[in-house]
Amino acid sequence: KHLSRGKLLPRERVQQLLDPGTPFLELSQLAAYDMYDNAAPGAGIITGIGRVAGQECVIVCNDATVKGGTYYPMTVKKHVRAQEIAEENNLPCIYLVDSGGANLPNQDDVFPDRDHFGRIFYNQANLSKQGIPQIAVVMGSCTAGGAYVPAMSDESIIVKNQGTIFLGGPPLVKAATGEEVSAEDLGGADVHTRLSGVA
Numbered sequence: 001k002h003l004s005r006g007k008l009l010p011r012e013r014v015q016q017l018l019d020p021g022t023p024f025l026e027l028s029q030l031a032a033y034d035m036y037d038n039a040a041p042g043a044g045i046i047t048g049i050g051r052v053a054g055q056e057c058v059i060v061c062n063d064a065t066v067k068g069g070t071y072y073p074m075t076v077k078k079h080v081r082a083q084e085i086a087e088e089n090n091l092p093c094i095y096l097v098d099s100g101g102a103n104l105p106n107q108d109d110v111f112p113d114r115d116h117f118g119r120i121f122y123n124q125a126n127l128s129k130q131g132i133p134q135i136a137v138v139m140g141s142c143t144a145g146g147a148y149v150p151a152m153s154d155e156s157i158i159v160k161n162q163g164t165i166f167l168g169g170p171p172l173v174k175a176a177t178g179e180e181v182s183a184e185d186l187g188g189a190d191v192h193t194r195l196s197g198v199a
Helices: 010-017 073-089 104-110 117-129 144-152 170-177 183-187 189-196
Strands: 024-027 045-052 055-062 093-097 134-138 141-143 155-158 164-166
Touching: 010 045, 010 055, 010 093, 024 073, 045 073, 055 073, 073 093, 073 117, 093 144, 117 134, 117 144, 134 144, 141 144, 144 155, 144 164, 155 189, 164 183, 170 183, 183 189
Parallel strands: 055 093, 093 134, 134 155, 141 164
Antiparallel strands: 024 045, 045 055
């Protein structure tokens, strides 16, 4: 399904981003191991340190092939840990975003402790305040909580005809208002580069 939409797989996205021939130090590879009925390998997110344009960066890449890139409780912890490493080492963060926000069947566990879902956005704001660049590349659908990462970044890039950013997608708009709207018209690249200013 992912490939049929013309999208790169998450590890391919990371490799395309890195300077050629440079290593990628992946973090927390075993996060969520033997949890969630093994439905979220690596907690559904890739995090690590790699070189981009000669600069060491923390890279956070949603894996939309795992439950639409949604955040399980361990996904949040892994994302937050990557941000902590960025802060401790003064490393820019690059977010390759393709996420449906919180994993709804597990949403009651995504918010309750210090490393709750909102901590990601709190950290983003603080990292930016400290002058640590926050850069997002929207490579797919960013819905609900997934929409905040690009919206709160210092710079956002959105892939035309692939990336979308909205709190509620076309089905929710139709259910709430009866209006039918395409994902591209609701929150595509043109909307966010020409009108909203998000990208």
